[in-house]
Amino acid sequence: MVERETEAKSSGSGVTNPYHRTEHCDKIHAYRCDKEVGVIGIDISKEHLITSRGRVRRYENKKEGYEEILKMKPCTIVLEPTGVYAIKPSQYFKERGVRVLQVSPNVLSREKEFRGKKTDFYDAEKLENMVDKAKEYDYNPLKEMTTLYLFLKDIETKYKNRLKRALFLVSDNDKVSKDRLEKLAKGDFTQEELYQLEYTPLVLEEIKMLAKNLLETQERLKEVRRMIEGQVPQDHVLLTIPGVGRLAAGIIIGIVGDVKRFPKPESFVAYCGLDPVVERSGRAVISRGISKRGNKYLRSLFYFLAVRSYSRNPTLLKFYETHKDRLKGRKLYVALARKLARVVWSVWYNNRPYEPK
Known part of the structure; x- marks a missing residue:
């Protein structure tokens, strides 16, 4: 959905600020309101996409906003890779035949010349003028799988540490082997030498839950590992x-x-x-x-x-x-x-x- 109540005012210095539309809008925005444009700079946040061109320059960061931007028929879009918020629009535009370029945040920060107050509209215009310093957007499937693998490894470590803590509370053996883990996940404590303390029943329930979750996490890790290894070319x-x-x-x-x-x-x-x-x-x-x-x-x-x-x-x-x-x-x-x-x-x-x- 497009927010049509907010537009952008452009000055000779290139600094832009949001303002409410006036009768002079057509003249002020003549150079930025073409129906077909070549290059568009986009400043991306979680909620919005701010474009360097167009009568309306603030769009929501979702499908409706992407379609409105595509109506301007851009051939190239230049944006800053702002983490996960830039991946979806970048891939969306690329799959619809638009060339997507990304400018490194370090390069962008060196090129910014703030005159007056910094705005997202200014950043979008700056991105538009940095085509020669941008690199082609290329989705890396290994990045998603790697972040998932590392996320699961962190969870596995936390489960292991918590399980060892719980085992230490009720026994003298906090070692976690594969066979022992499977028995603990089933609630089989027959071979365990346990301290019969007031909190023992509660801790045993915790051990059972942690062991089960740890086994499931390890299985997920094996699946993701196979996916990662399958994405690496044999001749890399x-x-x-x-x-x-x-x-x-x-x-x-x-x-x-x-x-x-x-x-x-x-x-x-x-x-x-x-x-x-x-x-x-x-x-x-x-x-x-x-x-x-x-x-x-x-x-x-x-x-x-x-x-x-x-x-x-x-x-x-x-x-x-x-x-x-x-x-x-x-x-x-x-x-x-x-x-x-x-x-x-x-x-x-x-x-x-x-x-x-």
């Missing part, structure tokens, strides 16, 4: 790296998307939160570990892969042998994870199979 260049399997490759692709947005390995390492924090004061150089400002899932994945498979990767093994006397314990494995992130970037960015160095 990441699979040439020793220790990187189809699931790991799928998660990396799903989270990162387009590796070309990282022109240097340092930027990719920083995105993973594995970049070192160094403080300098005079001649003193103090290392403060890693920043942890990037994607926590990638950071955990690279750390896990480094610990598990460094001995199978010639590059990581050489790094390990070189630095094992200087770095100890977790610091060494964090350094290995950072090295692996650089290897992944190099192989993927250059689209060349892994070669030991």
Whole structure:
């Protein structure tokens, strides 16, 4: 549904503000009210789409609003990828033959020149003029499956921790094996050595529920894992790296998307939160570990892969042998994870199979 009571006023500087329609509207909006336009910039929020052209420039973020925008017959739409709110309209326009481009939020913030008060209408106009700095919208199915997989992994961890807590309250064994989990889910406590305390019956009900939910979550994880592995091409260049399997490759692709947005390995390492924090004061150089400002899932994945498979990767093994006397314990494995992130970037960015160095 279109909100027709609000329109936009355009000034010579390009700053626009909502206003109520006046008798001068036709003259003011002549250049933005064509029935057929070439490029439209759209500022997206959860509720609305704000367009850079059209007599009515505020539309609801749903099908009726999309159809109204398509009536202007745009050939190209430029928008900012504002998370989940931009996916549906982007895909909708693309499937109806409209070219959809996306401008990185970082690029957009550098290009904005605020004159007066910032408005969504101004942002839409700015997006319209950034066609040359935008990239083609491409839906990544691995992104949806990866976010679902990581969501379920978080739930699995919470269920496990809660179940261990409950088991500790009524027994001396909080280990959760597959066989024990199945028995607990059925309410079979015959082989359990339980403390008969006042709260024991209530905790046993909690254990039964948690065990059942944990088993269901693990089954869902297996299904999503198969889906992710099925989306990774057999000849994908990441699979040439020793220790990187189809699931790991799928998660990396799903989270990162387009590796070309990282022109240097340092930027990719920083995105993973594995970049070192160094403080300098005079001649003193103090290392403060890693920043942890990037994607926590990638950071955990690279750390896990480094610990598990460094001995199978010639590059990581050489790094390990070189630095094992200087770095100890977790610091060494964090350094290995950072090295692996650089290897992944190099192989993927250059689209060349892994070669030991």
